[in-house]
Amino acid sequence: MEENNDKVMLEENEGVQGNEKTPEISVISFIVSAILMGIGFYKMFAYSNPESSFGTSQNVYVGGDAYNYIINSNYATAYFVLAGVFVLLGGIFIIKNEIALLKKN
DSSP states (O other): OHHHHHHHHHHHHHHHHHHOOOOHHHHHHHHHHHHHHHHHHHHHHOOBOOSSTTSOOBSOOSSOHHHHHHHHHHHHHHHHHHHHHHHHHHHHHHHHHHHHHHHHO
16 A cells, blocks of 8 residues: 555656646756857957958957957956856756755755
């Protein structure tokens, strides 16, 4: 009799966990994180400062190349930190959802 109760409880738990979705806010958080990572890599690798004034400049802020590289590296670091924060938030939302499911049972 006790084995049947355990089996029924396991089946109920599997059904509840299988029906519940990952919170939408965590998926949105991971998407925002991917976008921020892309912007960070863009700041790191997309730099163009042509010699002539007719060329198109990308990610150029001041006259010297070294200063522009420093500024772009600081921007990239900020975007990577923001991406890490959003990954952490997404993970926290998933863990919170799983704890709520376990408490529900």
